[in-house]
Amino acid sequence: MVVGDFRATFPEPLAIQMIGIDCVAPEAGARVRLCTRTESNAWDNTRHHVTLGGRRNDETALKGQEILGEIWNLLLDEPEATADSSVSKPASDSTNVRHTSVIYSREAQPGKDLPDVRVYVPLWQYSSSNRTIAGNLEEVFRKQGWSWGTNGTYRKSFVDAFRYGGGGAVSDGTPIAFTHLSFNFSKKKGIYISSSLVPPCVRP
Numbered sequence: 302m303v304v305g306d307f308r309a310t311f312p313e314p315l316a317i318q319m320i321g322i323d324c325v326a327p328e329a330g331a332r333v334r335l336c337t338r339t340e341s342n343a344w345d346n347t348r349h350h351v352t353l354g355g356r357r358n359d360e361t362a363l364k365g366q367e368i369l370g371e372i373w374n375l376l377l378d379e380p381e382a383t384a385d386s387s388v389s390k391p392a393s394d395s396t397n398v399r400h401t402s403v404i405y406s407r408e409a410q411p412g413k414d415l416p417d418v419r420v421y422v423p424l425w426q427y428s429s430s431n432r433t434i435a436g437n438l439e440e441v442f443r444k445q446g447w448s449w450g451t452n453g454t455y456r457k458s459f460v461d462a463f464r465y466g467g468g469g470a471v472s473d474g475t476p477i478a479f480t481h482l483s484f485n486f487s488k489k490k491g492i493y494i495s496s497s498l499v500p501p502c503v504r505p
Contacts (some may be wrong), residue, residue: 302485303353303356303414303415303416304335304353304407304409304416306355307353307354308337310354311354312474313422313450315336315337315338315339316337316338316402316473317336317337317427318336318338318402318404319334319336320334320335320336321333321334321336322334328411330410331410331411332408332409332410333408333409334360334406334407334408334409335406335407335409336404336405336406336407336421337371337405337407338378338402338403338404338405338464339402339403339405340389340392340401340402341389341403342377342389342390342403342422342427343368343386343387343388343389344373344382344383344386345386345387346387346389347369347373347420348366348370348386350403350418350420351365351366351369351405351418351420352366353407353415353416353418356415357415357418359485361487361488364486364488365485365487365492367488368445368486368492369420369484370382371439371444372444375438375440375441375480376424376427376437376441377390377422377427378424378428378429378433378434378437388438390427392423392426392427392428392470393425393427393428393429394426395424395445396403400423400426400480401423401426403420403421403422403423404420404421404481405419405420405421406418406420406421411426416476417485417487418485419484419485420445420482420484420485421481421482421483422481422482422483423480423483424477424479424480424481424482424496425477425479425480428477428479429468430477431459431477431478432456434438434479435455435456435459435493435497436456438455438482438496439451439454439455439456442455442492442494445492459498462498478498478499479496479497479498480497480498480499481496481497482494482496482497483495483496483497484493
């Protein structure tokens with residue numbers, strides 16, 4: 302009902318991208334996930350989605366919102382947060398409709414009054430190279446105090462994973478291998494960040 306109320310009161314239609322159901326018993330923590338997408342990546346819009354229009358306002362939700370806000374400009378390949386948080390950055394390829402949008406997954410579980418929200422950002426739509434994205438992610442990780450953000454650790458692991466050799470995978474002009482980055486914050490696990498990559502020859 303909460304997600305339905307949120308969608309009903311949102312000022313623009315929210316396209317449903319996917320519905321997911323965990324095939325385990327409810328008592329084992331089964332989730333029902335409703336994924337919607339929106340063209341706007343403005344921070345005001347993102348904050349509205351993450352908090353479900355202010356419905357998620359507990360300490361954990363607000364902490365997650367704070368952390369995401371501190372790195373949002375890096376995910377959009379911007380040097381700093383825009384002064385106008387209502388501004389949305391255009392996608393690089395606006396014709397690829399299914400992959401131009403920020404995706405929000407609302408994950409409902411038995412016994413929880415409000416669903417968790419996971420954010421998926423299409424990194425390749427907002428940057429020009431693997432090198433830039435890898436550098437931005439290293440800064441994201443550094444801000445969290447993670448070793449992935451030090452001494453080029455993440456960039457090296459990326460190059461090694463694709464075996465392009467010589468840093469080619471993160472050089473300007475190389476087809477972008479990054480797709481979406483996901484972000485979630487929970488009381489139990491804290492910050493959760495994952496980045497998805499595909500070989501450039503099969504990029505969506």
